[in-house]
Amino acid sequence: xxxxxxxxxxxxxxxxxxxxxxxxxxxxxxxxxxxxxxxxxxxxxxxxxxxxxxxxxxxxxxxxxxxxxxxxxxxxxxxxxxxxxxxxxxxxxxxxxxxxxxxxxxxxxxxxxxxxxxxxxxxxxxxxxxxxxxxxxxxxxxxxxxxxxxxxxxxxxxxxxxxxxxxxxxxxxxxxxxxxxxxxxxxxxxxxxxxxxxxxxxxxxxxxxxxxxxxxxxxxxxxxxxxxxxxxxxxxxxxxxxxxxxxxxxxxxxxxxxxxxxxxxxxxxxxxxxxxxxxxxxxxxxxxxxxxxxxxxxxxxxxxxxxxxxxxxxxxxxxxxxxxxxxxxxxxxxxxxxxxxxxxxxxxxxxxxxxxxxxxxxxxxxxxxxxxxxxxxxxxxxxxxxxxxxxxxxxxxxxxxxxxxxxxxxxxxxxxxxxxxxxxxxxxxxxxxxxxxx
Numbered sequence: 001x002x003x004x005x006x007x008x009x010x011x012x013x014x015x016x017x018x019x020x021x022x023x024x025x026x027x028x029x030x031x032x033x034x035x036x037x038x039x040x041x042x043x044x045x046x047x048x049x050x051x052x053x054x055x056x057x058x059x060x061x062x063x064x065x066x067x068x069x070x071x072x073x074x075x076x077x078x079x080x081x082x083x084x085x086x087x088x089x090x091x092x093x094x095x096x097x098x099x100x101x102x103x104x105x106x107x108x109x110x111x112x113x114x115x116x117x118x119x120x121x122x123x124x125x126x127x128x129x130x131x132x133x134x135x136x137x138x139x140x141x142x143x144x145x146x147x148x149x150x151x152x153x154x155x156x157x158x159x160x161x162x163x164x165x166x167x168x169x170x171x172x173x174x175x176x177x178x179x180x181x182x183x184x185x186x187x188x189x190x191x192x193x194x195x196x197x198x199x200x201x202x203x204x205x206x207x208x209x210x211x212x213x214x215x216x217x218x219x220x221x222x223x224x225x226x227x228x229x230x231x232x233x234x235x236x237x238x239x240x241x242x243x244x245x246x247x248x249x250x251x252x253x254x255x256x257x258x259x260x261x262x263x264x265x266x267x268x269x270x271x272x273x274x275x276x277x278x279x280x281x282x283x284x285x286x287x288x289x290x291x292x293x294x295x296x297x298x299x300x301x302x303x304x305x306x307x308x309x310x311x312x313x314x315x316x317x318x319x320x321x322x323x324x325x326x327x328x329x330x331x332x333x334x335x336x337x338x339x340x341x342x343x344x345x346x347x348x349x350x351x352x353x354x355x356x357x358x359x360x361x362x363x364x365x366x367x368x369x370x371x372x373x374x375x376x377x378x379x380x381x382x383x384x385x386x387x388x389x390x391x392x393x394x395x396x397x398x399x400x401x402x403x404x405x406x407x408x409x410x411x412x413x414x415x416x417x418x419x420x421x422x423x424x425x426x427x428x429x430x431x432x433x434x435x436x437x438x
Contacts, residue, residue, distance in 0.1 A: 011173070027065050063339055095109075179317075208291040223283060235252065273294040324379055362422045
């Protein structure tokens with residue numbers, strides 16, 4: 001581990017040790033900033049199956065720390081892992097009609113240049129990130145119970161963290177990376193957070209991981225080996241290869257306005273699954289027949305909040321802007337967040353707690369508009385895939401244009417330019433602070 005920068009008179013405390021929290025920690029440590037991590041679980045673990053990072057986040061990884069990109073690239077599955085499909089290396093998804101007279105025909109080959117579709121097991125990526133973090137800065141079994149900020153008379157007070165095991169700690173700066181049910185967000189915005197609890201997005205899904213041989217039997221070789229979105233009326237299906245193309249991650253997504261079940265996962269029957277797939281074509285029905293677990297998974301999202309920071313506390317990733325998966329952008333947004341925060345906090349002018357507060361404010365000003373737009377566009381993306389987005393419907397030309405426009409906006413970000421934009425805003429806050437002290 002590099003020696004801490006003696007000019008930095010603060011330590012960053014990260015609450016939550018998922019992919020976003022660990023990526024941020026690695027980026028800060030590379031920049032010689034002192035970090036402490038508090039994780040609720042007894043060990044690092046990742047919930048979920050597959051992970052895919054879009055082009056913008058892929059470009060952000062080496063800027064955050066080259067080791068992160070190296071780890072990711074060493075673990076991913078691409079279309080080139082299937083012999084004979086090397087020409088699909090830059091394809092993100094092929095979009096195929098799931099219903100109607102055009103069933104099975106190609107609507108669009110969506111390319112994500114230069115990386116194409118890249119997927120891996122979330123747990124594998126997390127395990128690799130753990131290797132970059134010194135064990136002595138990590139504290140397990142620390143589920144946050146409360147966070148109390150005391151600025152003090154000179155702005156150099158402390159933050160008292162209390163955990164549900166009865167222990168406590170003090171922190172200079174806190175970054176909440178603790179997911180969609182973030183306790184840091186609740187403490188930071190106690191009133192607003194009660195009004196902006198995670199909400200059902202209007203869609204649930206069925207999902208499964210199938211062996212490649214079984215997938216080929218169900219939908220044929222190309223549809224099994226090339227990532228595919230099957231667009232239909234009121235529902236869509238998805239499949240993409242994982243684990244070096246030995247297995248395929250699949251899902252069937254259903255539009256439903258209401259979710260009348262207390263938990264986010266609802267037991268269902270094979271008949272429920274068949275009924276939900278009945279309006280789809282042969283590909284989606286073939287996937288449904290092979291799904292071993294008919295459980296329904298509700299998709300939740302984070303309502304927009306007024307700010308991502310308050311004083312010496314900020315939030316990142318799903319804690320700030322949990323999104324539905326329809327653009328494959330959730331984890332990528334956390335990586336983008338982490339890059340901007342790491343760049344700001346490592347700026348040579350950021351030496352004190354008040355300076356770091358200015359960095360948090362600039363991060364919020366730049367990252368909040370983009371990440372909240374991602375949440376909105378992802379929800380709209382579900383309706384686009386279900387052929388019922390206002391103004392587009394099932395019009396073939398409009399579908400092609402809309403898919404490309406939305407993903408170009410998401411992917412064609414000037415990653416370092418966004419960090420520099422935030423730096424400019426931070427400069428304004430720092431200059432204003434200097435003037436107020438004169």
